[in-house]
Amino acid sequence: MAPLLHGESATALPPIPLHSRDWARRAQVRFFEMFLPEDGGLHGITLLHLWMVGRKIYAEVCVLRSSGWGVPATAEMELPAQRYDEGFLDDMLPPVLGKVFMVTTSGTGYALGLDLATASFFTLELPVGVQSNYKLSCAEDSGLYLVSADGFQLSVWLHPMIGDDDGGANWRLVDTFCVHETCTRLVDRYWVPLYNFIAVDFVGDNAEFVILYHPASCIFFYVHLRNRVVEKVYQRPTPTAITPVYGRFHISPVMMTWPPIFPTLNKGHDQEE
Numbered sequence: 096m097a098p099l100l101h102g103e104s105a106t107a108l109p110p111i112p113l114h115s116r117d118w119a120r121r122a123q124v125r126f127f128e129m130f131l132p133e134d135g136g137l138h139g140i141t142l143l144h145l146w147m148v149g150r151k152i153y154a155e156v157c158v159l160r161s162s163g164w165g166v167p168a169t170a171e172m173e174l175p176a177q178r179y180d181e182g183f184l185d186d187m188l189p190p191v192l193g194k195v196f197m198v199t200t201s202g203t204g205y206a207l208g209l210d211l212a213t214a215s216f217f218t219l220e221l222p223v224g225v226q227s228n229y230k231l232s233c234a235e236d237s238g239l240y241l242v243s244a245d246g247f248q249l250s251v252w253l254h255p256m257i258g259d260d261d262g263g264a265n266w267r268l269v270d271t272f273c274v275h276e277t278c279t280r281l282v283d284r285y286w287v288p289l290y291n292f293i294a295v296d297f298v299g300d301n302a303e304f305v306i307l308y309h310p311a312s313c314i315f316f317y318v319h320l321r322n323r324v325v326e327k328v329y330q331r332p333t334p335t336a337i338t339p340v341y342g343r344f345h346i347s348p349v350m351m352t353w354p355p356i357f358p359t360l361n362k363g364h365d366q367e368e
Contacts, residue, residue, distance in 0.1 A: 111142065112157050112164050121148045124184050126197075135190030137211050143195065145209070147183065150174045152207070156214050168214035175203070188231050191239060192256055202226040222252045222266040230305070232298040240302035241266070242320070244295050247275035251302055251320055274307070274318060277325040282312045 124147040130136040140159040145152070152174060155167040186198040190211060196219065197207040204226055205218040221229070222241065229243035239254040250271040278293065296315070297306040306328075307316040313331035318324070 108140070108159065109163050112167060124152075126184060126187055128187060128195075130190055135193065137193065141190075141211060143209075143211075145184070145187075145197075152216065154209055154214065154216070156209075156211055170209065170214040170216055172216035186230060188233055188239075191233055192237055194256075196231055196239060198229065198231055200227055206231065219254075222250075222268070225250075225252075228295055230295045230298040232302045233300055235301045240269075240298065242295055242298045242302060242305050244293050244307070246292050247278060248273050249293075249305070249318070249320075269302075270320065272323055274316070274323075274325050278307075278309060278316060281316070281325070281327045282309060282314060 126145040128143045130141045142157045144155040154170045157167040185200045188196045195209045208217045225243045232240040241252040251269045252266045291311040293307045315329040317326045317328045
C-alpha cells in the first residue's frame with residue numbers, strides 16, 4: 096500500500112450488472128457512465144449504459160443500494176429519420192436535477208435528455224440558429240449553459256431549470272463576442288485557409304471557461320468567458336497525409352493549487368521509486 100494511503104481501507108463494489116446483448120453485438124454508439132451521489136446519482140451510485148442501433152437509442156439505468164445493484168430500468172426512443180453516424184452523441188453531462196443531457200452533432204437542433212428517475216428520453220430544443228459546434232455545461236443554480244461557435248463568434252446561453260420542468264426552449268443569450276482578431280494574432284502564420292474556424296471542444300462548469308480548437312493551425316485556445324481573455328495553450332503536430340487536420344479529442348482540464356502542498360509521509364514505510 097502506498098504511504099499516503101496507509102491506514103485507509105478500500106471498498107470493493109459488487110460486480111457490475113450485465114448489459115443488453117445489443118450493446119456488444121449491434122450498437123453503433125456506446126456510452127458507459129457511473130455517477131456518484133454527489134454527482135447527481137439517484138440516492139446511490141448510478142450506472143448508465145446508453146447505446147444506439149440504427150435510429151433507436153436505448154438506455155439502462157441501475158442504482159447501487161445497500162443490498163446491491165437494483166433491477167435495471169430501461170428506456171428507448173426512435174429518432175427522426177436521417178443519417179446518424181458514430182459521432183451522433185458527442186458528450187454527456189453529469190445529472191442536473193436528475194436528468195442527463197447529451198450533446199448531439201448531426202445538426203438536429205436539439206440535445207438529447209434522459210430522466211433517470213423515470214427512465215425516459217426527451218429532447219431539449221437548442222437556441223435559434225444553433226445546430227452543431229456547441230457544448231453544454233452545468234449551471235450552479237440548477238440549469239444549463241450552452242456555448243456555441245459560428246466561425247469565430249462565440250455565444251453563451253443560459254437555460255434555467257425549475258423542479259421537474261426541463262424548461263422547453265427557454266434559452267436566454269447571456270453573452271456573445273468575436274475572438275477572430277485575438278486568435279489570428281496568436282496563430283501568427285501557422286495556419287491554412289481551408290479550416291479557418293473554431294470548434295468548441297470543452298466548457299467548464301458554470302461556463303467559467305471554454306477550450307477552443309482552431310483546425311487551420313492545430314492550436315487549442317483557452318478563453319475565460321467572464322473577462323474574454325484568450326490564451327494559446329497547445330499546438331498539435333503538423334498534420335500529414337495520414338494525420339487528419341480535424342478529429343475527435345477528449346479534453347479533461349485539471350485544477351489544482353499552486354504551489355502544490357503534499358502531506359507528510361509516514362515514516363517507517365517503504366516508498367516506491
